[in-house]
Amino acid sequence: MDERSEAPARRRIALVVNGNPVEAEIEPRELLLDFLRHRLGLMGAKRSCDVQVCGSCTVLLDGEPVSACCTLAYEARDRQVLTIEGLADAGRLHVLQEAFIEHAAVQCGFCTSGMILTSLELLREVPAPVPEQVRSHLKGNLCRCTGYRRIIDAVVDAGRRLAAEGASS
Numbered sequence: 001m002d003e004r005s006e007a008p009a010r011r012r013i014a015l016v017v018n019g020n021p022v023e024a025e026i027e028p029r030e031l032l033l034d035f036l037r038h039r040l041g042l043m044g045a046k047r048s049c050d051v052q053v054c055g056s057c058t059v060l061l062d063g064e065p066v067s068a069c070c071t072l073a074y075e076a077r078d079r080q081v082l083t084i085e086g087l088a089d090a091g092r093l094h095v096l097q098e099a100f101i102e103h104a105a106v107q108c109g110f111c112t113s114g115m116i117l118t119s120l121e122l123l124r125e126v127p128a129p130v131p132e133q134v135r136s137h138l139k140g141n142l143c144r145c146t147g148y149r150r151i152i153d154a155v156v157d158a159g160r161r162l163a164a165e166g167a168s169s
């Protein structure tokens with residue numbers, strides 16, 4: 001028998017997705033994006049370029065943005081994954097989600113989950129960023145629709161609101 005025709009050994013992994021423990025048997029080559037979309041039904045992360053250029057597939061892995069199109073599901077074992085579906089808290093949208101809606105920073109929506117999750121990481125590092133910081137941080141996330149200004153306005157506004165909440169609490 002030709003060894004090259006043998007199916008690769010499957011691997012059992014455990015991880016936490018949006019706060020929920022998940023266990024699965026996967027092929028070593030299975031991509032995190034396919035795992036999230038096709039196995040877990042989490043369709044928020046989108047496939048566009050498929051080569052780590054556009055950012056539409058971005059999820060947070062232990063709090064860091066990664067391109068799920070170029071990350072193996074196996075690399076997520078024993079780690080925490082956050083997708084856009086896990087951002088709202090008990091049905092209440094995150095302030096970033098609210099700001100994107102209020103600033104009309106969404107058109108087709110294909111880039112939006114990646115934009116928001118990458119921005120979430122920025123706001124954790126820089127609580128109230130100025131537009132240039134937002135622009136720089138989002139340089140790996142491409143949008144074909146909005147021209148970026150509304151997205152940047154939304155992130156700056158969300159940062160201001162979060163900073164104000166922090167100051168008043």
Ligand code: FES
Pocket residue numbers: 046047048049050051052053054055056057058067068069070
């Ligand atoms: S689809 Fe992953 S970076 Fe474009």
Ligand code: FES
Pocket residue numbers: 105106107108109110111112142143144145146
């Ligand atoms: S809203 Fe369409 S790609 Fe950004």
